[in-house]
Amino acid sequence: MNPSPSLATAIAATVAAAVDAGAGPGTLSVYDGDMPDTTDEAAIGTLLATFTLPDPSAGAPTDGLATWNFTTPPSATVSAGNPTWGRLADSDGNVVCDGTAGVSGADFNFSSIVWTDGQTVELTSGTTQGG
DSSP: OOOOHHHHHHHHHHHHHHHTOSSSOOEEEEESSOOOSSTTSOOOSOEEEEEEOOSSOBOOOBTTEEEBOOOSOOEEOSSOBOOOEEEEEOTTOOEEEEEEEESSSSSEEESOSSBOTTOEEOEEEEEEEOO
């Protein structure tokens, strides 16, 4: 199914609003391993790092795309590994969505793809497609 541009933009705006729900900023937790099939499933793999997002977390979506505001400082990793996926949640820990991780062309892109324990990594870009 291919939604209209206006519907795709509305979906992307809904995702961004869900990340911004709660009293504080949302988070992006980054893992190695396989991404779960749905957000109802527990996280799979090793937690590598958690980023606290700015609030609001994204600019106004256009053309069905929400671009995340990654102005937060880099985060230190808590485990070594290769980031393969990330989970966005609101400030109350409610899961919003999962996405792929990499250095380019992923939902969440980072400054490097091989992480060591305690390494500082930068979240360089990310988007959510509304359709």
